[in-house]
Amino acid sequence: MMSMLAILISLGLLMYLAYRGITVLLLAPLMGALAVMLSGDGGLLLPIYTSTFMTALGGYVMQFLPIFLLGSLFGQLMADSGAANTLAHWIVRSVGERRAILTVVLACGLLTYGGVSLFVVAFAIYPVAVTLFKTAEVPKRLIPGTIALGAFTFTMTALPGTPAIQNAIPIPYYGTNVFAAPGLGVIAAAFMLTVGLWWLQRRAAQAKAAGEGFGDHVHASEDAAAADQAGKGRFSTMPVALALLPLLLVVGINAVFTYLVFPQVDFTFLKEQFPNLDPQKNLGLWSLIIALALACATLVVVRLGHWTDLKDTVNKGIFGFMLPLFNTASEVGYGAVIAGLAGFALIRDAVLNVAPSNPLISEAVAMNIMAGITGSSSGGLSIALQTLGADYLRMANEAGISPELLHRVAVMAAGGMDTLPHCGAIITLLAICKLTHRDSYKDIAAVTILVPLPALIIVITLGTLFGSF
Numbered sequence: 001m002m003s004m005l006a007i008l009i010s011l012g013l014l015m016y017l018a019y020r021g022i023t024v025l026l027l028a029p030l031m032g033a034l035a036v037m038l039s040g041d042g043g044l045l046l047p048i049y050t051s052t053f054m055t056a057l058g059g060y061v062m063q064f065l066p067i068f069l070l071g072s073l074f075g076q077l078m079a080d081s082g083a084a085n086t087l088a089h090w091i092v093r094s095v096g097e098r099r100a101i102l103t104v105v106l107a108c109g110l111l112t113y114g115g116v117s118l119f120v121v122a123f124a125i126y127p128v129a130v131t132l133f134k135t136a137e138v139p140k141r142l143i144p145g146t147i148a149l150g151a152f153t154f155t156m157t158a159l160p161g162t163p164a165i166q167n168a169i170p171i172p173y174y175g176t177n178v179f180a181a182p183g184l185g186v187i188a189a190a191f192m193l194t195v196g197l198w199w200l201q202r203r204a205a206q207a208k209a210a211g212e213g214f215g216d217h218v219h220a221s222e223d224a225a226a227a228d229q230a231g232k233g234r235f236s237t238m239p240v241a242l243a244l245l246p247l248l249l250v251v252g253i254n255a256v257f258t259y260l261v262f263p264q265v266d267f268t269f270l271k272e273q274f275p276n277l278d279p280q281k282n283l284g285l286w287s288l289i290i291a292l293a294l295a296c297a298t299l300v301v302v303r304l305g306h307w308t309d310l311k312d313t314v315n316k317g318i319f320g321f322m323l324p325l326f327n328t329a330s331e332v333g334y335g336a337v338i339a340g341l342a343g344f345a346l347i348r349d350a351v352l353n354v355a356p357s358n359p360l361i362s363e364a365v366a367m368n369i370m371a372g373i374t375g376s377s378s379g380g381l382s383i384a385l386q387t388l389g390a391d392y393l394r395m396a397n398e399a400g401i402s403p404e405l406l407h408r409v410a411v412m413a414a415g416g417m418d419t420l421p422h423c424g425a426i427i428t429l430l431a432i433c434k435l436t437h438r439d440s441y442k443d444i445a446a447v448t449i450l451v452p453l454p455a456l457i458i459v460i461t462l463g464t465l466f467g468s469f
Contacts, residue, residue, distance in 0.1 A: 003343030006038030010338070011373050018375050019422030025323075028330035029053060032337035039341050048337060056336030060329040060382065067168050067285065068325040069318065070292035074246070075117035076317030077296055081303045083243040084111055084124045090240045092128065100132035101146050101200050105193070108150025114247025115163040115292060117320075118151040118425065122432050125150075137213045138204045144426075144433045145203075145443030149196040152425065152448050154189035156377070157415035158408075158455065161251045165328075166377050168288055170410050173389035174403040177258045177284030181408035183469040184462060188412060188455040195454075196447040203443060242302050246295045254291035262287065327424075328378050335370075335383030344387070352391060359395035360460045363388075363406065364413040372417030375424060381414035405468035412456045419448040 014031045018024060032053055036045050078084045088107045095103040104125060111121045129143045156164045160182035167178045174180075267279035300310065307313065338344055351369075355361035366388055371380030396406045419426050421437055426444060430436060 003039035003341050004346050005343070006035045007338055007341060007343050007347065009038060010035035014334070015373050015375065015422055018424070021427070024327045024374075024376075024379070025330050028334040032334045035338060035341060039343060041341070048340065052336050052340055053333040056386065057326075057329045057333035060332040060386075061325060063172060063285075064165070064168070064328075065321075065325060066289045067163075067165055067292070068321040070289065070296060071115060071117060071163065071165065072321035072324070073314065073317035074115050074250070074292055074296050074299070075120035076313055076320060077299045078111070078114075078116045078246065079120050079124055080308070080313040080316075081299055081306070082238045083246065083299065083303075084116060084120065086238045086240060086243040087111060087247075088125055088128045090243070092132065097132055097135050100129070100136040100138050101142070101204060102197060103132055104129045104143070104146045105150040105197060105200075108147055109155045109193075110247070112151045112164065113155040113159055113162055113251070115250040115295065116247075118156070118164075119428060121151045122147055122429050126432050134214045137208070139207045139212055140215050140433075141435060141439045142200060142203060142207075142443055144429050144435060144440040145447050146200055147429060147433075148419070148426075148444050149193075149200065149447040149451075152419065153196065153415065153452055154192040157412045157452070158185045158189040158192060160185045161254060163250050163254065163288055163292065165324075166381060166411050166414055168285060169378060169381050170385060170389075170407045171284035172281050173385045174393055174407050174410075175278070175281040175284075176403050176407040178254060178288060179258060180404035181402075181459075181463070181468045184405070184459045185408055187462070188408075188459050191455045191458060192451050196451045199446050199451065200443065238303075238306075245302065246299045249295040249298055250291050252291075253294055254287050257287040257290055258284065324378075328376065328382055331374055331376065331379035332382045332386055335386050338383075339387040348388065348391075351388070352395070356395075357399070358460075358464060359392050359399060359401065360405065360409050360463060362395075363392050364409055364416075364456055364460060367410055367413035368417040371414045372420050375418065375420060375422040377414040377418035380418060381410060384414075385410065401463075402468040405463045408468075409456070409460060409463065412452065412459060416449060416452050416456060419444060 010031045013034070014027055017027055017031075029049065033045055033049070036042065036048055041048070087110060091107045091110065092103055095106060097103070107125055107128065108121050111124070112118055116124075125147060126143070129146065130140070132138075133140055133143060155162055156166055160179045162178060170176060170180075171178070262283045270277055270279060339348075351366045352359075352362055354365050366384045367381055369380075370384040371377050374380045374383065392406060392410075393403065396403065421441060426441070429444075430440060433440070
């Protein structure tokens with residue numbers, strides 16, 4: 001009982017202190033140590049740190065470093081080449097300035113589905129959003145929710161083939177790929193997009209009826225400067241086809257290797273040199289690595305002669321992957337420590353028994369809980385799969401449920417409660433928009449929590465009735 005209480009205290013402090021802005025890099029080992037001490041295993045603290053925490057952290061880094069690195073580099077290349085800006089302005093011209101909310105959602109969705117980091121998207125789209133929302137007289141307080149709908153929801157967890165790290169994390173646990181359960185993913189994405197847009201446009205209509213315009217803000221001069229910069233459109237003369245090409249390559253090359261190339265390769269020749277390697281559990285990651293690498297190389301080549309400082313862009317992209325990777329890896333290390341405590345067995349059994357006849361429900365609950373506690377979809381997903389992934393795969397096999405369906409439910413569930421107020425991505429988004437939780441969190445929560453949860457229920461229901469499709 002004391003061990004279980006120690007875990008709850010540790011998790012509560014982790015959530016509270018992360019909300020207060022303390023880095024997970026420090027919190028994860030400290031809160032893990034606190035849980036060990038309170039559970040009465042203080043004498044094993046250093047062995048647990050070196051053999052459990054660091055082993056789990058290192059294993060995660062070894063597994064996912066290429067995805068984080070290439071994803072960060074690709075996002076920086078898209079931003080500094082002008083491709084992201086070109087695509088944003090192309091969508092503005094195509095959809096229309098008066099349809100501000102739809103335009104921003106589509107711009108964010110296109111960029112994130114193409115592999116651009118959600119943080120890069122937020123920085124790139126915010127100035128465009130300021131211009132559009134002012135023109136359409138839509139309240140600025142709705143900008144964070146609009147960006148969040150386009151970048152943090154359907155393109156992150158539901159659309160098949162999305163290169164978001166959340167969609168890659170289950171691959172080595174379930175032996176799947178980023179296109180898992182494509183039909184269900186499309187249905188869920190359509191639901192989130194449609195209902196999310198309905199919510200935001202309804203809120204805008206209410207504001208218009210009340211006579212509320214864009215609003216007066218203390219950072220009005222900075223917003224004006226950002227809008228002016230967006231209007232100038234740095235590298236806006238870049239052809240739209242070239243700007244779209246890298247995004248299409250990320251998804252297209254990934255699909256080619258996943259469905260056409262790798263299925264034709266006999267990997268038995270690897271057994272002698274890599275006896276512990278299971279190629280089938282790595283093919284999805286290998287496909288994504290190849291796609292991101294080729295997209296980065298293509299973007300560099302097509303913009304030769306137009307880079308202001310290619311070396312600086314590459315350096316920023318490479319350095320930018322480290323903090324997200326080690327934040328998530330530290331959370332995985334923390335989860336491994338917690339999983340080794342006696343009290344965790346009680347928590348694990350309680351979660352696994354939520355719906356013993358349907359592991360999809362149990363998995364959805366576990367992913368939501370861990371994502372909510374950590375304030376991170378990737379962190380919560382990683383911890384849950386590290387500790388419970390093997391159990392869910394076994395239960396799914398026994399129940400005749402495909403790993404692809406298990407994959408899609410896990411990713412979508414991690415994108416449910418992850419955006420509670422202490423979520424680092426939400427705090428960063430509000431800082432970019434120069435707004436507060438009081439101003440905008442209600443609408444962020446509506447489109448990133450209240451909308452994705454019914455979509456998850458739809459996927460579980462359809463998957464249970466008809467299987468993975």
